[in-house]
Amino acid sequence: MRGKEVVVKRIITLNVNGEEFEFLTEVHRTLLEVLREDLGLTGTKRGCDLGTCGACTVLIEGKPYLSCLTLAADVQGKKIVTIEGLAQDGEPHPLQKAFVQKGAIQCGFCTPGMILMAKAFLDENPNPSEEEVKQAISGNICRCTGYTKIVEAILSLTHK
Amino acid sequence: MNKLDVVGKREPMLDAWEKATGRARFTDDLAFPGMLYGKILRSPLAHAKILHLDLTGAEKVTGVKGAIGGEDIPKKKYGIVPMAKDEYALAIGKVRYVGDEVAAVVATSLDAAEEALSKIQVDYEELPAVFDPVEAMQPGAPVIHEEVHNNVSASIRKEFGNVEKAFGESDFLFEDTFETQAVNHCPLEPQAALAVVDPSGKVTLYASTQIPFFLRRNLATTLDIPESKVRVIKPKVGGGFGQKIDLYAKDFCAAFFAMKTKKPVKFVYEREEVFTSTRQRHPMHIQLKTGMRKDGTILAQQFKVIADGGAYNSTAPLMITLACYFIMLPYRLENLLFEGYHVYTNKPVGGAMRGHGIPQVRFAVEAQLDHVAEKMGIDPLDLRLKNAFQAGAPHPAKLRVQTCGFSDTLKTAAKGIGWEEKRGKLPFGRGVGLAGASFPSGVSNMSHISSGAMVKIERDGSITLLTGAADIGQGAETVISQIVAEELGVPLEDIRITAADTEITPLDPGTFGSGVTLRAGNAAKIASQEAREKLFEAVAEKMEVNVKELEARNRRIYVKGSPERGMSFKEAIKFYQYSDRPMPIIGRGSYQPPAKEPTTLLKEDGNFSPAYSFMTQAAEVEVDTKTGKVKVLKMVASHDCGKAINPMLVEGQLEGSVVGGMGQALYEEVITEKGRVLNPSFLDYGIPTAMEAPSITSVEVETNDPEGPFGAKESGEGTQLAPAPAIINAIYDAIGVRFKTLPVTPEKILQALDEKKKE
């Protein structure tokens, strides 16, 4: 709540990971804040809050968005998927498996955003070159892995 | 060595699934009912007296539950190196850099806390500031800390051998000056702290830290409360690279406000604060003179190093000492004169970063060696091989190097990059280069440098492991668990680990100096052996054999060589229980590296570390002569890590470290103007993305160090010492220009090519 300023609150409805959520919130709040603070979905990470690291990437209608730059009120009625919602019927997504098995995860802070970005990309382009993979994840910063094993993990799902 | 079942295996990290599914909890992912949000007011000025601080405006903002300045919190200095403490939780009397902490507020929402910050009134009297360390050392320069008159807060002058004499005997002398830049660690998780007070008054701090036990100690002394009233828990940490070795205002303020308000309090830094107000790699100005004998022997080196420390000490004395001593590895060097200064300036603060003082001087040495080799007509690889340190050789500063695979790392890295075929033979614009280094595997003996572990064998056959080690994403918990599983002869999945909670887990100094695997690994190994011995005694009695004849493997305990003569692990536990032996079965281990005191090197020579790793980086680059852009095509990281407990994690360490080193060589720099950081964001700073990442080949050279658990030494930190010079040397091979200032940006390349044309 801002001091004496008028705070505009609105009831908004979000569809996240297949569930409907209805809650009262200030209109200026970002999707990242709402996911983490109101819905308790802390798998979506805040690395910069400025749109420069990709850690907060979520899928909206299957496309990758930076949730720190997206207002929650603007994505009502859209299908939002976060890292918590990627597994299907308890079965992890192949990308999650590949990241685990190939050692593409160190501290894991970039991982949720990285995996969602990779998913959106592979859905569009199932047989990319290494360069295309690198290009696709170039907005997602990872300080730990040097990207080698991340790229390997993504590419391991393409030659099927 | 016996065949190993778990050690040496490519196992995914134990918590990889949690991280891949979003269940892993980092500090900022935690929340408690009634939690307050904290914010820190930072100085807009580089150097100023605080004449008056008025918090009343902030206190009036709805939702604000507290506002404090430096005078309101116990006035105790803190610092990570006890002899160099020079910081207060919040500034008292004056501010020393843009971003220095002036006041803190807590409120029921972040918005209210931010609003409150804007209502704080500070009257400053601006003071003359100094931004260049060389100027800061001059008489009459502004004094940043009253008690330090020439702004030199730590210095070292050491001579080994006789440098003047050796220069006299040299056939060639080389003199060069090098400059390195400020580099931010950029852990992806910004610093965070969350404090909760329980009904007894004890404060628990969840923090993104590499050093839970040091943090507990510093919280207690700084806030003037007994250590027993403080508990530090490290949740998942999103990378550290040395930046989270330090203590920050967020830690003290969160704990202080929680005690005061009796409510949970959380502070999370913004990315900009991580850039301006945490720590960075010290920029250094390095003068280097080297004397060579005709046959290619390095006879003597003389250094004058000025490190820009920024406004506070952090690890200053240790940093400048490490820079000195690690000149004498990985090459034999009998004669060294090292003069080094850590100088205060009104700028962001330097601290430990992956390599801690060594990458800068290593860059100078390795870049110059390449030039030396060329002038003397020797292949740079041969020159390095000729001078390579060997295991067991006497060391001028009494470092005890029991294993040394340096020569092998040189040879394998050269082979991997195609040295023979490529060096000097590629078309203009393309080139290869290499550079070597060495790093300690932990620190032998400073206050508090011991690790403990406890291993409990549960009735269902599972193992509970308690270790103080702080996993910050490098996989320490996994590696230590592998060691325990191997010793007890059970699969990795049987181990449950609890780590880095000062109330529950045994003492551990934390993640720094690359000592975790060796130190905490040895403690866990000892604890496992003790627990195993207890089980063995029971089994030996039952089977009427000698304890020494037993071994544990594949969830069985049996007579060595005959797996059928024995029983399952679970049966053994049952028998132990029914033979009226005391339960639970617990093994304890404490490990302190063997060393004679004092070996911090701050006062005397001695063996600094229980083991030393060695590494060579080789690079192939392509320079676009039109745009000036350098593309690193390939890097080979050859590393003597003693023994890779988990080769997949070792590779991951090398790959990440190499890309960080490449960042230092080509892209990264914290740019300041009059002390203000101009580029405090990933975008403007130049952090490497996947597009810049080269193809990386990791080569593990195994030397099985007698002091390491299963022979293991350091990996990952030392790797960041040599990529920058390897790349710089490759650029020379590509375009014939020697760069002595980092980073080598496209502008510098274009300018150099222009000048070359004019020649």
Ligand code: FES
């Ligand atoms: S937190 Fe959204 S891009 Fe960094």
Ligand code: FES
């Ligand atoms: S794994 Fe740490 S930032 Fe990517």
